[in-house]
Amino acid sequence: MRVDKQILKELENESIEILREAAVAFRKPVMMYSIGKDSSVLLHLARKAFYPSPIPFPLLHIDTTWKFKEMIAFRDQVVADTNSQLIVYTNKEGVEAGVNPFTSGVSEYTRVMKTVALRSALDFHGFDAAIGGSRRDEEKSRAKERIFSLRDPGHRWNPREQRPELWRTYNTRLAPEQTMRVFPISDWTEIDIWRYIYEENIPVNPLYFAKPRPVVERGDQLIMVDDERFPLINNESPVMRNVRFRTLGCYPLTAAVESTATSVEEVVEEVLNVKLSERATRLIDGDNEDSMEKKKTEGYF
């Protein structure tokens, strides 16, 4: 077997073990489904982990109402194809208060529509564990986080009080009001994700592939104008550029990259050759150096 296939097999085995552990250890676990490539891989791994049984927990999508249109269409297709149970949750108070990524400020928008929404969704349904597709190579506070990552009452992460995590012996015990976040693909890298998608033929969102899309240039970022809610400034007018997305989030907060990669193979090629850091295209991470650690202490994924 080629070495990269062996790597994928080893990563897959360990992820399956973690998913099974999460299914057994918690009273009511849920799997976060964000529609992106990492979620696609996570969902595929969950199908493998429990086969021939169905996935023993529902999927949860936190819909900020600012996702790309193509994301929502893809989500509904995947749920139908895989026969999964999906819960969609939106922070209605946030929508009613008019919180949006343009005038509310990025960090306030993220707090209300993502962090608070996630906390309320978990509380509303009484989920005691949320399984997510975060990877350690994405960002440096994630690099420090455990695979089974305890949350204090209020879903707060306390990076100073992380439970020691040794061998593959996991302490999944929860005291009243504590919850757990579980990260089965912690050790995967962006290239592993793409190679796995290729090897396993996993459907991913069309936004990952290049085609002409209407964008505006803001600083050195290309932002796609996905609907009429996008406020154009200073006589901006969207131009068609051949772009794709490396990560998917809320469309006004996710920058596109110019690319000609139109298939998984070409994306793998591009990721291998370009070698630019992945989350550079995420506008919410850049506030300051340790911004992710701060967001995570408040309950962000």
Place this chain on the structure above:
Amino acid sequence: MSSSVIRLLTCGSVDDGKSTLIGRLLVETDSVPHDTVGAARKTRRTGSTIPAGEIDFSLLTDGLEAEREQGITIDVAYRSMSLLDGKRLIIGDAPGHEQYTRNMVVAASRADIALVLIDATKGVRTQTLRHLTICSLMEVSRVVIVINKLDAMGFSQNTFDEISAEIDKAVQRLSLKDVHVVPVSALAGDNVVFATANMPWYSGPTLHDIIQSWVSPKDLDIAGLMRIQMIARADNFRGVSGTVRAGSFNTGDQVTIYPSNQKASISRIVTFDGDITEAHDFDAVTFVLEPEVDATRGDIIAKDATDLVPSNRFAAHVVWLNEDALIHSRSYLLISGPTSSPALISKIKHKVDVNSGEHIASDALKMNEIGLVEIATDIPMVLQPYSQSREFGNFILVDRLTLKTVGAGMIQHSLRRSSNIVHQDYEVTKEVRSSQKNQKSRVVWLTGLSGSGKSTIANQLEKRLLALGSHAYVLDGDNLRLGLNMDLGFTPEDRAENVRRVSEVAKLMVDAGLIVITALVSPFEVDRQRAKSIFDSTEFLEVFVDTPIDICRERDPKGLYKKSAAGKIPNFTGVGQDYERPVSPDLILDGTLPINENVDRILKELM
């Protein structure tokens, strides 16, 4: 088994050039995004002497020291990179100082290779010995000693030889097996990924090549071993899922399920991609067994006639991870993979000095300390010596109240004695004995502060039971301390042991058919919970005598509050030590009410 994912632990501090070393390893294997490398050419720390346009390698890693200065949390950070032959290396970067021993132990528990960094300008230091001791204890398969900054010593062979000789002594003492010593300059780039002409006296492999050549040693010499993680159920389907931990399994293999000793054969190996006929080390699979045996999570499936003996007593090294010290005689939850059992530290044999490796007598283990202990588990478990199997020889200890992970353990060996003691069944049973006395035998566990009225209530209760024709007996805490428990004091450890002994004596008396009344402070919830756990659920009545401390102090029947106020009793409950109120007692008595009212309430519960 050849492994294409290798895990590396890096020990050492930034002062030794750790960030620069890791940074160079990353760049020279093309494992860093190019925009990040570009930034490291432009950005400079204050006081940096690196010429403009060159890469400051130390900027590429999220240096833990730098994080500390910025007030960011220090913990093990993981980073993936590619080796030149395409294998994956996952670096667990652990902080090096003694107060972070527990973080290093976390990273070492999964590490295949440890990189121990020595600054050639400083030589072998205490921290080097500590890092080697931990690598040995955690059975890290390969240790690479990197003697760095040789450029600052004129690439001197003498310096290298002197340091190597000193290291060799420690290596012998710790019986580390697969040890490599490599001279490098992380700053100048000698022997990190590429060989150098600066040290012609060294002809060995580079650091990169030592890492890349590592091959996983065989874990246990056993044909096939798997722990059941979960039972898979679907329409007309029942399988057992788990990860193969040693050897391999084929369809048709005869297997034994432990601890139940049932025999079966593997009729199918099921995966999402279709049935397979063979599963190897670390494959996550689902077996269908024929016949369908009664197996549960935590059971072990072993191929062929593997002689696995469950035991409930073990000698083990424990690294203490918690701010509150380890207390012997206290019950913790022991977890090993999917298996768990309440467990008791029955003895701390000695503490290991992490710097010198010396054994020190001790009756407690504080945070970051390592000790050799004896452990008794409530349920017999199949655990192997950690030196033979990391997977079957590891465990963690969890505090049963806070649920924190408080200890990490490595089995040294099982204590054979226990496996030779088999419970002997007698024909006259507890039921027979208690029905002869025309009663249901059980224990009334009175807990509360000194002076709350426990002994008075116990005394009255026994008299009333006697009058009713019942057979009862009082176990009084103070009276027992004059005999059976005369060796025990009042520290939390000794109180835990006190409660354990009294509960065991009560259990014998319940077995003899008696109604037992215990009167002891028993201030700690975990100890009471453990006492409760050895009885059938209907046999144990936890009665909390709730009397305000002011009234207890006023009563002070034994003059203890006065003595304690005078500083003569350091661990007196309610004064120098906390009383933990029962979380869910069966009965709460108001200790200020007349005795007979309280006794009536207990009798009502008993009848």
